[in-house]
Amino acid sequence: MQPDLSGVRGVIFTSANAVGFAPLGQGRAAFCVGERTQAAAEKRGWKVKKVSATAGDLLADLDMALIEGPVMHLAGRHLRMDIVSALRSRGVMATCATVYDQKLLPLSDEAQSAMAGTAPVIAPLFSPRSASHFVEQAGDLARVHAVVISPAVAAVLPEGACASIQVAQQPTGLEMRRSVEKLLADCRLA
Structure with a gap:
């Protein structure tokens, strides 16, 4: 069931996934985390007023003058940051509606086979939650070269357990x- 946006003057999208489950924008204001989220929102008719690299950046950069009324964070079930509480502490009327749930899945047969082999493994990890799940599923991480989207994701990986950990220069899919x-080009996997 889609959220009731009656009286809501703008929404916050912290992921492109949420955009796909949200109502059409019909020209309403949106504040987005990431260019991919921005593109998805614009494609679905939202008028994007602000784009930031992370949710923390969005809150820090958000000019309260841009918010013309109550806002709603349209989000997944698993939140890393309580954006609504942060906005309320700044005097902004804000609510949150869960529009999707991202279920954790076991590693595929191919991934299990790679983890059981002897060759190095590259593991791109996009969230602390997925990194934690990967650690639980993977077992021995000694051959894993983790590529993570942020320091918060790197912090989930046990110290010294991975062959290497690289943090993307910016928290984007392109940088990942x-x-x-x-x-791969540096041939540092041998």
């Missing part, structure tokens, strides 16, 4: 891809 490509 570049980090994986650089790791």
